[in-house]
Amino acid sequence: MSTFKQHSILPGFNLAIGFTLLYLSLIVLIPLSAAFIRTAELTWSEFWTIVTAPRVMASYRLTFGASFAAAMVNAFFGLLVAWVLVRYHFPGKRIVDALVDLPFALPTAVAGIALTALYAGNGWIGQFLEPLGVKVAFTPLGIFVALTFIGLPFVVRTVQPVLEDIEAELEEAAATLGANRWQTFSMVIFPALFPALMTGFALAFARAIGEYGSVIFIAGNMPMVSEITPLLIITKLEQYDYAGATALSVVMLVISFILLLIINLLQWWSRRRSSKT
Amino acid sequence: MSIEVLHLSKHFGTFTALHDVNLQVNSGELLALLGPSGSGKTTLLRVIAGLETADSGQVLFHGEDATDQHVRERQVGFVFQHYALFRNMTIFENVAFGLRVRPKKFRPSHAEIRDRVMALLHLVQLDWLADRYPHQLSGGQRQRIALARALAVEPKVLLLDEPFGALDAKVRKELRSWLRRLHDDMHITSVFVTHDQEEALEVADRVVVMNEGRIEQIGTPDEVYEQPASPFVYEFLGHVNLFHSRLHRGHAWIGDIAVAAPEHAEAEERSAIAYVRPHEIEVERVQTGGAAMAALVVHILSIGPIVRLELVRKNDEDITPIQVEISKERFRELQLTKGDEVFIKPRRLDLFPNQYEEASKSTRL
Numbered sequence: 141m142s143t144f145k146q147h148s149i150l151p152g153f154n155l156a157i158g159f160t161l162l163y164l165s166l167i168v169l170i171p172l173s174a175a176f177i178r179t180a181e182l183t184w185s186e187f188w189t190i191v192t193a194p195r196v197m198a199s200y201r202l203t204f205g206a207s208f209a210a211a212m213v214n215a216f217f218g219l220l221v222a223w224v225l226v227r228y229h230f231p232g233k234r235i236v237d238a239l240v241d242l243p244f245a246l247p248t249a250v251a252g253i254a255l256t257a258l259y260a261g262n263g264w265i266g267q268f269l270e271p272l273g274v275k276v277a278f279t280p281l282g283i284f285v286a287l288t289f290i291g292l293p294f295v296v297r298t299v300q301p302v303l304e305d306i307e308a309e310l311e312e313a314a315a316t317l318g319a320n321r322w323q324t325f326s327m328v329i330f331p332a333l334f335p336a337l338m339t340g341f342a343l344a345f346a347r348a349i350g351e352y353g354s355v356i357f358i359a360g361n362m363p364m365v366s367e368i369t370p371l372l373i374i375t376k377l378e379q380y381d382y383a384g385a386t387a388l389s390v391v392m393l394v395i396s397f398i399l400l401l402i403i404n405l406l407q408w409w410s411r412r413r414s415s416k417t
Numbered sequence: 418m419s420i421e422v423l424h425l426s427k428h429f430g431t432f433t434a435l436h437d438v439n440l441q442v443n444s445g446e447l448l449a450l451l452g453p454s455g456s457g458k459t460t461l462l463r464v465i466a467g468l469e470t471a472d473s474g475q476v477l478f479h480g481e482d483a484t485d486q487h488v489r490e491r492q493v494g495f496v497f498q499h500y501a502l503f504r505n506m507t508i509f510e511n512v513a514f515g516l517r518v519r520p521k522k523f524r525p526s527h528a529e530i531r532d533r534v535m536a537l538l539h540l541v542q543l544d545w546l547a548d549r550y551p552h553q554l555s556g557g558q559r560q561r562i563a564l565a566r567a568l569a570v571e572p573k574v575l576l577l578d579e580p581f582g583a584l585d586a587k588v589r590k591e592l593r594s595w596l597r598r599l600h601d602d603m604h605i606t607s608v609f610v611t612h613d614q615e616e617a618l619e620v621a622d623r624v625v626v627m628n629e630g631r632i633e634q635i636g637t638p639d640e641v642y643e644q645p646a647s648p649f650v651y652e653f654l655g656h657v658n659l660f661h662s663r664l665h666r667g668h669a670w671i672g673d674i675a676v677a678a679p680e681h682a683e684a685e686e687r688s689a690i691a692y693v694r695p696h697e698i699e700v701e702r703v704q705t706g707g708a709a710m711a712a713l714v715v716h717i718l719s720i721g722p723i724v725r726l727e728l729v730r731k732n733d734e735d736i737t738p739i740q741v742e743i744s745k746e747r748f749r750e751l752q753l754t755k756g757d758e759v760f761i762k763p764r765r766l767d768l769f770p771n772q773y774e775e776a777s778k779s780t781r782l
Contacts, residue, residue, distance in 0.1 A: 309501035312468050315488045316495040317515035317570055327518070331505035 172393065178386040190387045199369040202280055204395065206368075207348035210287035215341045218295025219333070225296070226303045240296045243289055248353025255286055256358045278360025283368065286354040291344030298340035299333060306332055335411045342403040349396055418479045418573040418606050419444045420465060425474030427460055427630075434460040435471065436630035442574075444479075445604040447597070449621035451611055453653065457630040458610045459578055465608065466576050467491045478573065494567030494605075498579040500559040502551040508562055509547040512537055515570035537565040540599075557588040564596075568605075577609035581616065593620050614654050618642060626650050648769050651692045658698070658739050660691040662768065669768055672730070674708035678768055689770040693763040695725070695742040701760045702751055709760035712739065714753055724748040728761065 179187065190196070225237055243251065259266045259276035269276060276282045306329060314324040352370040359366045369392055376385035420442040427435040434457045442448050450458040463469040465476055467488035475484045483491055502511050510517075512534045516525055525533065538544040541561040551559055560580060567575060580596070581589040597620050600607055611617050617624045618638040626633045626641055626649075634646040645651040652659075660671045664684035668675040669691060681687075701709065715738060716727035722745055727738040741761065743751075753759070 307499070307501065309497045309499060310503065312488075313495065313497060313501040313503075313566075314514070314518075316466060316468070316491075316493060317518065317566065318489050319514070319518040320489065323518045327514070328503055328505075331503075 175386045175389045175393065178382060179390045181383045182387060186383075187387050190384050191391045195363050195367070196369070196372060196388065198364045199367050199372050200391075200395075202283065202366065203349060203369040203392075204399075206280060206283045206287055207345055207351075210284055210291055210348050211341050211345035213288050214291040214295045214344045215337055218292055218340060218344075219299055219337060221292070222296045222299040222303055226300060240293050242293075243291075244293050248290065248351065249357065251289060252286060252354035252357030255282070255289060255354065259285065259358065277358055278362075278366065280359075280366050282358040282360070283355050283366060286358050287348040287351055290351055290354055291348050294343035294347060295337070295340035298336050298343065302333055302336040331410075335407050338403060338407045338410065342400055342407075345403075346396065346400060349392070420574060420606065420608070421475075421477035421480070422461070422465065423475040423477065425461065425464060425471045425476070427457075427464060427469070427471045433630045435464070435474075438474070438630070438632055440625065440632065440635070442606060442608060444606055446622040447600045447607045447609070447620065449609055449611055449617035449624045450627060451614060451617040451624050451653075452627035452633075453612060455629075456627040458612075458625075458627045461627070462576050462578055462608060462610050465574075466493050466495050468495070492570065492573045494564075494570065494572030494575040496560070496563050496567050496575070496577040496580050498582045500551070500556075500563045500583075502559055502563060502566070504551055506550075507547065508538070508543070508549050508551065508554070509534055511551065511562060512566045512569050514566065533569065537569055538562075540568075541565045555588075556584050557592055560584065560592065561595075564599075568603075573606070575605050575607040577607065579610050579612070581613075582611070589616075596620060618654070626653065628653070645692075645767065648690060648692070651767065651769075656695050656740050656742075658693045658695065659737075660693065660763075660766070662689050662691040663687070664689050664768065664770060669766070671763075672710060674710055674762070676763060676766060681768065681770065684770065687770050689768045691763075691766045691768050693766045695740040696723075697764045697766075698739070698741045699762045699764055700726070700741060700743055700747070700751060700753075701762070704760045707762070709762045712759055712761055714755055714757045714759060717753065717755060719745070719748075726753070728759065731758070 182190070221240065225233065225240075256263075256277050258264050259269070259282060261267065261270045261275070261277070263277070266277060274281070276285055310328055310332075311324050314328050319327065350370065352368075352374070355368055356371055359368060359371070361367050361371055369388060373385045373388050373392075376382075376388065420440075422438060422440040422442075425435050425438045426433075436457075438457070438461060440461075450461060452458045460469060464471045467476075467483070467486060471484075475482055477483060478491070503514065506514065513530050516530045516533065519525075535544055535547070538547055541564060543558055543561055543565070546554060546558065546562075551562070554562065560583075564577075564580075581592055584592065593616055596609075609620070618641075621638060623635060624638055624641050625635050628649050634641050634650050636644075636646075641650060642654055645654060651657050663670040664678060664681045664687045666684065667677065667679050667682040669678040669681070669689065671691060676691075681689075704711075711731040712728040713731060714726055715729050718725040718727075723742050724745055724747075726741040726743065728741060729736055729738055739761070751759075
């Protein structure tokens with residue numbers, strides 16, 4: 141402990157670090173390690189068979205693929221929404237601003253049911269898409285739509301304050317130096333936004349990987365086609381296959397952790413190049 | 418390249434930022450726009466740059482109308498108070514920005530850009546910082562980089578908005594004289610905005626004093642300081658004492674002393690405000706030759722080679738202290754201490770008769 145301790149004008153370092161570690165252990169580490177311990181009941185070959193079963197492999201691809209695609213779309217359109225909310229003044233702006241948070245507040249099951257009703261073959265939107273040969277509900281596309289819905293606020297809310305902080309002077313400076321709008325955006329504004337955009341992307345991505353409630357309603361849950369990994373875990377739990385369920389959880393956990401770590405490293409790298417202080 | 422500003426007006430809502438402003442900036446001169454905040458000086462600069470559009474009026478560059486030209490095409494170098502450097506770029510890239518964004522046809526080659534940027538960094542004496550990022554530099558260094566960046570595009574005019582406003586006193590003074598030297602070398606038509614009268618008087622060839630969206634006076638630093646055109650300019654430039662006086666047949670009466678004012682020979686009992694600079698008041702221990710005001714020394718402040726006295730007039734309800742500056746030698750001669758009685762006489766005063774009043778109704782003096 142004493143190696144961590146430094147003289148600081150802020151008192152209570154020991155207490156604060158102690159509490160932080162205890163709290164993190166109780167809330168995050170202990171439940172997570174339970175998953176690992178439970179998995180340890182399995183032998184290595186049993187574990188490997190469970191986590192590489194074709195149906196499971198298909199669910200990984202779907203979960204991470206759809207989550208990634210949804211997070212990418214959110215990064216793009218979330219940036220657009222944040223841009224409009226920060227840069228323009230229009231009537232009803234506050235209402236639009238409040239709407240952005242709705243996916244946070246709505247119970248995910250409600251979101252799932254609402255989206256299913258909209259995109260089903262006889263739904264408001266579905267009835268127009270069906271004749272075009274686009275089926276959304278009960279397909280992977282539906283999963284993608286649901287994940288996009290729940291991930292949007294993460295990008296908007298992380299990008300918005302950073303965009304608000306970018307001084308108008310920077311754009312004016314670029315203009316006096318002869319840069320056009322696109323050059324100003326791509327060379328001046330976007331690089332400043334990039335770390336925040338990455339954070340928003342990572343949050344939306346992480347949220348999408350773990351999403352269950354909204355997806356199961358719209359997914360159709362067909363094995364090999366539209367079955368997400370969290371659903372497989374629940375299925376195994378319902379069959380009292382606790383070890384199998386935790387084995388899948390462990391795989392999810394490790395992959396998510398690695399992905400988030402990579403994103404954090406990217407962020408750290410880009411922030412280091414443009415830090416303020 | 419000269420700049421001409423004709424009948425510029427600009428409103429922000431109900432606030433009038435510029436009120437029919439006319440200005441001529443001569444080719445190669447360094448001009449200061451001086452005024453308190455809200456006087457319209459920054460707005461004027463931004464309209465010249467094209468960052469702001471005026472409600473009416475024209476801006477001419479070298480006789481050509483530039484009013485409708487976009488800021489991109491005006492070829493002005495603009496330096497911001499808070500530098501506005503691009504945080505995600507190195508110092509080198511910041512300075513190179515204006516060259517890199519040029520259309521392919523006009524873009525210099527890689528090597529040319531490199532040479533040009535390094536030459537500019539050398540000019541601002543910061544070539545050793547080329548690979549750093551803006552956040553690793555001090556405020557003074559950042560502002561010099563901002564200047565190098567503005568000069569990189571070879572602007573026809575250089576506009577600086579409170580360029581030293583965010584810096585501390587010492588750096589500000591250094592940068593000020595450095596800018597003056599730089600301008601003497603380059604002779605690029607420059608306009609800078611400041612609220613600091615010392616800065617304007619020290620650096621500029623000509624000073625434009627602005628107040629409430631209008632130009633109060635245009636002149637060389639000596640002219641605006643020695644012959645202020647209006648009470649505002651008098652009060653804005655340096656310390657000044659204000660006396661209520663009465664003009665009567667070629668004399669200005671302040672209390673019971675009279676000062677010759679031949680230019681007001683025809684005035685009959687007209688009230689006027691008399692301005693006297695602190696260093697233009699004579700202080701005596703005893704009353705000698707002619708009338709003088711009796712006053713008490715209430716405060717003595719010694720600042721380097723000069724001593725500033727605060728005096729209060731005797732037998733007067735006006736307790737606004739009179740500021741007087743005398744040299745240290747004179748102060749030693751007089752051997753003044755707090756509470757002493759002295760006699761003062763303005764050596765020179767400027768009179769601004771009350772515009773709205775023909776006959777004096779002033780009872781106080």
